[in-house]
Amino acid sequence: MSTVESRYPFSMPSGWFAVAESPDVEIGQTKAIYYFATHLVLWRDETGEAHVQDAFCPHLGAHLGHGGSVDGCQVVCPFHGWKFDGEGNNTEIPYSDRTNKKARIRSFPTLERNGFVYAWYHPNDEPPTWEVEAVADIDSDEFYGPKRWTQVVQAGIQEMGENAVDSAHFRYVHNVADVPEIIRYEPDGHRSYMESNQKFPTPRGVVNGQINSTADGPGVSIVRFNGIIDTLLVTASTPIDPNQTQTRFNFYVRSLGDEATNSSVGDAFANEVIKQFTEDMPIWEHKAHIVRPALADNDGPFMKFRRWYSQFYAGQSETETPVSVERTVFPPPYWPDKMDEVPGKGTASVKHGGSAL
Ligand code: FES
Ligand SMILES: [Fe+2]
Structure with missing residues (x-):
């Protein structure tokens, strides 16, 4: 379940979603991205395969997309040099003889088609049920x-x-x-x-x-x-x-x-x-x-x-309860920046508050 509250009677659908254009992530590169209300790291290993994983290193929480590097088919944390493979397993702790088996990073299924890197999102981490068709x-x-x-x-x-x-x-x-x-x-x-x-x-x-x-x-x-x-x-x-x-x-x-x-x-x-x-x-x-x-x-x-769209929310906790009968209108939040007249905002305060000290 997303930590960001939805303003709609539904949250985010499951499916394949583009997280980058293929040419924008090169072999050996890591990138900090944010989708699905989640901080993510996108990186491409030496074989050319792209990976999308939770951004935060399970050791002490460094963001792997900010200063992380790629070593072969592993992503390397910038903080203490721990390495993880594409499945999210800890493969090396450079100052220890043993790895930490509990240190796992959530990894999103990825596929690359039509010029995009797609990641599979499902709120309950269920596996993909189809593949994006190539054009x-x-x-x-x-x-x-x-x-x-x-x-x-x-x-x-x-x-x-x-x-x-x-x-x-x-x-x-x-x-x-x-x-x-x-x-x-x-x-x-x-x-x-x-x-x-x-x-x-x-x-x-x-x-x-x-x-x-x-x-x-x-x-x-x-x-x-x-x-x-x-x-x-x-x-x-x-x-x-x-x-x-x-x-x-x-x-x-x-x-x-x-x-x-x-x-x-x-x-x-x-x-x-x-x-x-x-x-x-x-x-x-x-x-x-x-x-x-x-x-x-x-x-x-x-x-x-x-x-048709409701199938992509199937099994999600937010939508298990049908929309309440009392509430059938879901408005956007109050955005002062987007209102024409707001006390204290630019033109409005000059117009009405010109004489105030
Ligand atoms: S926080 Fe990643 S290795 Fe320490
Ligand atoms: Fe339109």
Whole structure:
């Protein structure tokens, strides 16, 4: 169970979540990272395998990602030189003849696909029940990329995921004249598939396009846009804690031949997606989670999405008790920094407190 209290009626889902871009952690490197409300160390051993472990050395608590080093297939603590293997076993105490068998570090299952290092998170440390699917197009010469982008959002991962099935908001949040039409939404085990039609504005007029997305659990989604030119978006969303999420986007375009064209088309595609994401942010951050939303007939498949998503909380203590009947609205905390009028804050105090001494 997370030590950070959730502002939602659910905590963090289980699944594979990106903790780094593969090129950002080199052989022999250690990194301090923080996801799943946990301080973690990410390191890559001499065989190229990446490891994600609890950050704190069981000896006296040094952070292995701050000054720790890698020796072959072991991570070395910066404080007293103890060594641990990829499974978290103590393999050496340099000033003692014996190791300490009780000194173990929690190790997260990892796998590397699609340009990301993924860690498996489960609040009860249960083992993975699937693997992230590799997207073959990424490694083919036909696709150009990736162009990378990342953003931290003060909202829970499920709330952001729900955006995918919300077709009506495109008109109001993104100023899209024709909202995408969801023609198929199909949960299938830990995956879900969605197909929609959308009109894309281009300098040469509006073009009909299709969007196909596959969610590979709650943390990974592969989105293909067809119509103008084929583009591919690999998204990775990772809970920092129950209330904040880091999203990473890797954009690819089907190569049009020369590098300059690929790059400018890729930029235009990425900029549009990033613009829309940025427009969604204030909604996500300030919205309440409504347990029983009042929906219109032709709203997207929200409840289907939520039912699919609930499998990733299975067996978690926070969600074993169903949401109380008294409480069905879960608002964000009071953030003075984000309010328009706060006594004592910048403009407000000048306006109202100008004469006060
Ligand atoms: S704290 Fe890690 S070796 Fe002492
Ligand atoms: Fe959106």
